[in-house]
Amino acid sequence: MLDYKLLEALGAVMHHQGFERAARHLGLTQSAVSQRIKLLEARLGQPVLVRGNVPEATDLGRRLLNHVQQVQLLEEELTTSLPQFAGTERHLRVAINADSISTWWPEAMGTFMRDHPMTLDLVIEDQDVGLQRMRHGEVAACLCASQQPVQGTRVVALGKMRYRSLAHPEFVKRYLPDGPTAKDLARSPAIVFDLNDQLQHRCLAEFGIAGPFPHHFCASTEGFIQLVRAGIGWGMMPELQVANLIETGELVDLVPGYYLDVPLYWHYWRLGGESLDALARHLEREARRVLVQDDV
């Protein structure tokens, strides 16, 4: 069998982003951790990570990490079912898109965790980076808009998140006095999450606006909402997240009746154990209540 002491050291260095933190976590000296990594590399005849300010796994290192994390999940599965191991902590690392962590996912997760105690390590990532992390074995599950499966994983369709073009009423009055005309829309400053966020572009494209438009960047969902509330710009926002602001009239549709549905998928390791399977079923059920579902 592989020497799991060495693999555990590798996992800790990557997870805690450094030798010193990994050592603290494992209760070892930094030099002991370093020696374990060196021994692992000597045995394999290849480096497993690139030393730097933040260590980065090599391809080989990633494959080992993927493996060791799956083993850890299976181990947790085993230990939680055996009373001898009571108290052993189960740990789940998930890549999740910003809009899901800001809306329905925590509550759905909270009900699951009542019967399945665990600690969460949530990595807020866009879909592409999230799936890449799955591929590299850095996370055991990923919630994102891409259906594309990663080798060794299962995919569950959860439903769609509905986005509406929203703004402060004063903003609409100021920038679109004659309603949503293409000319005025092209001049109205938008809020854009980051360079990957194309939702505002897609809305404008409906009006034939393909060129540049004035926009602010803000890669924080809460900041995004606050900028829109402050009348600084308009933006595509999950209906789910701002339902109360729409209800009170604090936010109104920039383009009445317009919306975009973004599908969401839950990816998880096939060999991650029974509780990952149970979690997938649970999320599927919960999502059905809150996300837009295709007509059956």
Add this chain to the structure above:
Amino acid sequence: MLDYKLLEALGAVMHHQGFERAARHLGLTQSAVSQRIKLLEARLGQPVLVRGNVPEATDLGRRLLNHVQQVQLLEEELTTSLPQFAGTERHLRVAINADSISTWWPEAMGTFMRDHPMTLDLVIEDQDVGLQRMRHGEVAACLCASQQPVQGTRVVALGKMRYRSLAHPEFVKRYLPDGPTAKDLARSPAIVFDLNDQLQHRCLAEFGIAGPFPHHFCASTEGFIQLVRAGIGWGMMPELQVANLIETGELVDLVPGYYLDVPLYWHYWRLGGESLDALARHLEREARRVLVQDDV
């Protein structure tokens, strides 16, 4: 004088994180942008950036960027005061901590922007990284918890943000049935923003808890709140952000009466022009209304 065409190309490549995007923005071909960078490097006899998936500026490149951004700000100052240049767009890049962008800052900024139109590029960063970006000339202003001035900048003290240890009432009932005893606190799962977030550690340290404690990681302020609302953990949260949840009783103090005040500072370029000065005065005034101020 320096050749600003070349410097503009460097600025665009760094700002848009790539040659292709920079080219699109400048209305040039990718090879024209590449040639400008090469010419700049040939004249200086040193590389200005490291080519990679995402280009990185060298030390020399950073000093040039810093300079070109200051020139751009001064230029905008000039052009907005001259009717000939009406319509020229003013652009402000700011590093800001997640809790400020989620609370008071957007509204304060909104009132300023009514008289000072501009587009914002907000980089959500922890204090240390934010100040580093200032030092490197990547942002013109930075809102963070560090008072330490950066060369060439001014610093304004804004006041303090108050954090309280909050949780769902059910969570408190379940984990702290006998009140906030050290034993039970050390076992109650916390939510931690990221590896730099020490607020929960500082709260626990008050109870003599110095070792590891169960915790979930979630680097999204909105996700953080949702996890606490879902009863998954407790966390230190800005009073400002969850005032309504405290009022309705949806969130309660884990340790009644306990709070932490985190000071906030606005750093900005000294030579950034009159409107950066005006913005600093405006934010100072607005912050006085919403942040905790030291007794005078």
